[in-house]
Amino acid sequence: xxxxxxxxxxxxxxxxxxxxxxxxxxxxxxxxxxxxxxxxxxxxxxxxxxxxxxxxxxxxxxxxxxxxxxxxxxxxxxxxxxxxxxxxxxxxxxxxxxxxxxxxxxxxxxxxxxxxxxxxxxxxxxxxxxxxxxxxxxxxxxxxxxxxxxxxxxxxxxxxxxxxxxxxxxxxxxxxxxxxxxxxxxxxxxxxxxxxxxxxxxxxxxxxxxxxxxxxxxxxxxxxxxxxxxxxxxxxxxxxxxxxxxxxxxxxxxxxxxxxxxxxxxxxxxxxxxxxxxxxxxxxxxxxxxxxxxxxxxxxxxxxxxxxxxxxxxxxxxxxxxxxxxxxxxxxxxxxxxxxxxxxxxxxxx
Amino acid sequence: xxxxxxxxxxxxxxxxxxxxxxxxxxxxxxxxxxxxxxxxxxxxxxxxxxxxxxxxxxxxxxxxxxxxxxxxxxxxxxxxxxxxxxxxxxxxxxxxxxxxxxxxxxxxxxxxxxxxxxxxxxxxxxxxxxxxxxxxxxxxxxxxxxxxxxxxxxxxxxxxxxxxxxxxxxxxxxxxxxxxxxxxxxxxxxxxxxxxxxxxxxxxxxxxxxxxxxxxxxxxxxxxxxxxxxxxxxxxxxxxxxxxxxxxxxxxxxxxxxxxxxxxxxxxxxxxxxxxxxxxxxxxxxxxxxxxxxxxxxxxxxxxxxxxxxxxxxxxxxxxxxxxxxxxxxxxxxxxxxxxxxxxxxxxxx
DNA sequence: GTTGTTCTCTGTATCGATAAAGTCCACACT
DNA sequence: AGTGTGGACTTTATCGATACAGAGAACAAC
Numbered sequence: 001x002x003x004x005x006x007x008x009x010x011x012x013x014x015x016x017x018x019x020x021x022x023x024x025x026x027x028x029x030x031x032x033x034x035x036x037x038x039x040x041x042x043x044x045x046x047x048x049x050x051x052x053x054x055x056x057x058x059x060x061x062x063x064x065x066x067x068x069x070x071x072x073x074x075x076x077x078x079x080x081x082x083x084x085x086x087x088x089x090x091x092x093x094x095x096x097x098x099x100x101x102x103x104x105x106x107x108x109x110x111x112x113x114x115x116x117x118x119x120x121x122x123x124x125x126x127x128x129x130x131x132x133x134x135x136x137x138x139x140x141x142x143x144x145x146x147x148x149x150x151x152x153x154x155x156x157x158x159x160x161x162x163x164x165x166x167x168x169x170x171x172x173x174x175x176x177x178x179x180x181x182x183x184x185x186x187x188x189x190x191x192x193x194x195x196x197x198x199x200x201x202x203x204x205x206x207x208x209x210x211x212x213x214x215x216x217x218x219x220x221x222x223x224x225x226x227x228x229x230x231x232x233x234x235x236x237x238x239x240x241x242x243x244x245x246x247x248x249x250x251x252x253x254x255x256x257x258x259x260x261x262x263x264x265x266x267x268x269x270x271x272x273x274x275x276x277x278x279x280x281x282x283x284x285x286x287x288x289x290x291x292x293x294x295x296x297x298x299x300x301x302x303x304x305x306x307x308x309x310x311x312x313x314x315x316x317x318x319x320x321x322x323x324x325x326x327x328x329x330x331x332x333x334x335x336x337x338x339x340x341x342x343x344x345x346x347x348x349x350x
Numbered sequence: 351x352x353x354x355x356x357x358x359x360x361x362x363x364x365x366x367x368x369x370x371x372x373x374x375x376x377x378x379x380x381x382x383x384x385x386x387x388x389x390x391x392x393x394x395x396x397x398x399x400x401x402x403x404x405x406x407x408x409x410x411x412x413x414x415x416x417x418x419x420x421x422x423x424x425x426x427x428x429x430x431x432x433x434x435x436x437x438x439x440x441x442x443x444x445x446x447x448x449x450x451x452x453x454x455x456x457x458x459x460x461x462x463x464x465x466x467x468x469x470x471x472x473x474x475x476x477x478x479x480x481x482x483x484x485x486x487x488x489x490x491x492x493x494x495x496x497x498x499x500x501x502x503x504x505x506x507x508x509x510x511x512x513x514x515x516x517x518x519x520x521x522x523x524x525x526x527x528x529x530x531x532x533x534x535x536x537x538x539x540x541x542x543x544x545x546x547x548x549x550x551x552x553x554x555x556x557x558x559x560x561x562x563x564x565x566x567x568x569x570x571x572x573x574x575x576x577x578x579x580x581x582x583x584x585x586x587x588x589x590x591x592x593x594x595x596x597x598x599x600x601x602x603x604x605x606x607x608x609x610x611x612x613x614x615x616x617x618x619x620x621x622x623x624x625x626x627x628x629x630x631x632x633x634x635x636x637x638x639x640x641x642x643x644x645x646x647x648x649x650x651x652x653x654x655x656x657x658x659x660x661x662x663x664x665x666x667x668x669x670x671x672x673x674x675x676x677x678x679x680x681x682x683x684x685x686x687x688x689x690x691x692x693x694x695x696x697x698x699x700x
Numbered sequence: 701g702t703t704g705t706t707c708t709c710t711g712t713a714t715c716g717a718t719a720a721a722g723t724c725c726a727c728a729c730t
Numbered sequence: 731a732g733t734g735t736g737g738a739c740t741t742t743a744t745c746g747a748t749a750c751a752g753a754g755a756a757c758a759a760c
Binding site: 063099279 | 353361370396398399401403404405406407408410412414416422423424426427432433434436438440441444447449450451452453461464465467468469470489492493699
Binding site for chain 2: 707708709710711714715716717
């Protein structure tokens with residue numbers, strides 16, 4: 001049995017298709033009796049209501065917005081920052097009666113890009129600034145909002161990562177630390193080939209070494225600027241997770257020349273580092289200083305020095321920009337704040 | 351400037367619309383040179399690729415699946431069980447190149463149902479068995495999978511909640527507990543009006559009292575059966591969260607006749623209860639026994655006695671059923687297992 | 701020279717609805 | 731009788747693509 005359409009109903013009731021359409025969408029356009037008759041008949045025929053896709057085609061809108069996530073969907077549900085950002089994003093969307101379509105984008109190969117090409121949405125919000133994805137979204141002529149400034153005239157809701165990094169770096173330098181390591185997730189650019197298992201934990205002895213790999217992140221550049229004459233080493237464990245942080249922590253703590261300060265680029269990484277420290281009886285803020293980034297709820301509980309950013313607002317505003325493509329301004333820089341807690345302290349021996 | 355269509359391109363290149371369509375979708379249907387010429391031209395004209403909605407209309411599929419969540423989206427991102435289930439669900443969908451559209455359904459009023467009516471998806475997976483939602487999904491002729499048996503011939507992937515509850519109840523009874531309280535989230539049926547703030551924490555002195563409120567959950571019935579002649583009281587704090595559990599715990603621990611065992615219907619509720627106990631110096635498993643349900647990762651860390659259910663599989667199988675409406679069987683009962691940990695012990699004074 | 705194949709490409713119908721304009725008719729007013 | 735007016739529907743065109751059947755040309759086989 002093929003699906004019932006308005007045409008079928010129109011045929012049975014003996015009216016035009018348009019009248020059936022009006023019965024469902026514009027009650028004022030036909031007499032109550034006829035409307036009643038049509039609806040009853042439609043129900044009896046097992047009609048499921050106006051076909052959504054056809055309506056979307058005609059109206060040119062789908063009332064759904066795509067969210068491009070930098071990893072598998074399970075990551076989105078595990079990472080506290082992502083979860084909060086998504087909650088914020090969904091607030092205005094939900095109110096507007098729109099739904100959220102999640103798109104995982106672990107890489108920007110063609111198979112994944114195809115999902116972006118073929119998904120039925122009115123716009124995109126991207127948690128990660130994959131250029132290829134942005135290009136596709138732009139080609140489709142759909143609005144999109146990202147979480148990072150990109151120099152162009154695209155829309156974004158971000159914080160000043162460089163300045164935030166600089167403050168962290170300056171804070172650490174001011175405390176007298178000379179041996180500093182930065183822990184960065186292996187993330188940007190995503191298009192890089194997946195490293196092999198063994199290559200996951202690499203300590204780049206110098207920043208140059210790290211940058212030669214093709215990485216460049218304003219947060220890192222800011223930290224380096226803040227550290228001034230102190231030259232940090234860099235560790236790039238796997239993804240952005242507590243486990244990765246733990247591995248990075250193990251690696252750094254077990255080195256011959258243990259760093260006195262570890263600057264992680266996210267709170268979950270920092271918390272992982274602290275897990276490794278706890279296991280070794282290394283006290284945060286006394287033996288080794290640790291800092292994070294984001295100020296997720298767990299950061300406060302663990303006394304983690306970090307940069308607070310308004311995560312929920314970041315998402316909420318992105319949602320509002322998506323819903324209203326005319327809204328101005330479309331490049332929003334939100335405030336951040338260095339939150340100093342117990343996990344950072346003077347360098348030992350100062 | 352209106353959007354460029356295949357028709358425009360066809361006009362400019364001087365071929366039929368179908369040939370343009372083939373250039374994009376079936377390269378084998380035309381000469382490579384012509385295809386090249388068309389694609390180049392399309393690119394130059396700023397064509398964004400075949401319109402997704404039009405294609406969906408023609409093909410009758412959208413390659414997106416709706417997930418009905420029992421609360422606001424932020425809940426989905428916070429609750430460990432939901433997050434895990436969603437991860438599982440998304441596994442097969444992601445592989446099939448489909449995307450996931452999240453629908454929050456805090457109530458089944460018409461405004462929320464409308465989202466279900468108007469969202470562009472090929473099927474639904476529901477984490478909560480809202481009858482009205484199921485009806486709408488069914489009317490639309492779309493496949494749907496839920497997480498609870500419903501007596502009919504619908505599709506579901508579930509566990510035997512009654513039996514699981516019975517085992518928990520029997521376990522507690524066997525330990526000699528006579529004063530037992532059950533902590534249930536205020537969830538079913540969702541269509542009930544939101545209770546006022548003050549009414550959130552109610553202790554139903556007897557089970558009858560609780561059931562008179564219109565509640566009925568097989569998990570509860572199982573527990574009662576397992577407890578045999580012990581008659582539990584029931585607390586219904588707010589939602590399914592650690593905070594609710596905490597409130598329920600406070601309420602119960604501060605009562606004149608403190609229960610010796612508290613059976614929570616989810617791990618997060620149980621962990622909340624344990625938070626309240628910790629604050630009062632009440633030792634779990636010695637002073638008061640606590641049990642949960644689900645066996646989320648945190649449960650093991652906290653030594654919580656609980657019923658383990660294969661959460662990830664529950665989601666994964668739901669996804670597979672959605673993708674393949676012909677797949678059999680469509681009613682899958684997964685195994686569960688009572689996991690006894692330190693949080694339950696003999697009733698004091700036995 | 702005729703028939704048969706293969707390769708490209710076209711024309712038309714279709715998907716299921718909705719917007720805009722048009723028809724028809726009853727009723728009111730002058 | 732002549733003209734307006736508004737309500738209740740219908741007609742036609744449109745959204746933007748894809749399926750299907752088949753036309754026409756090039757080339758091979760006999």
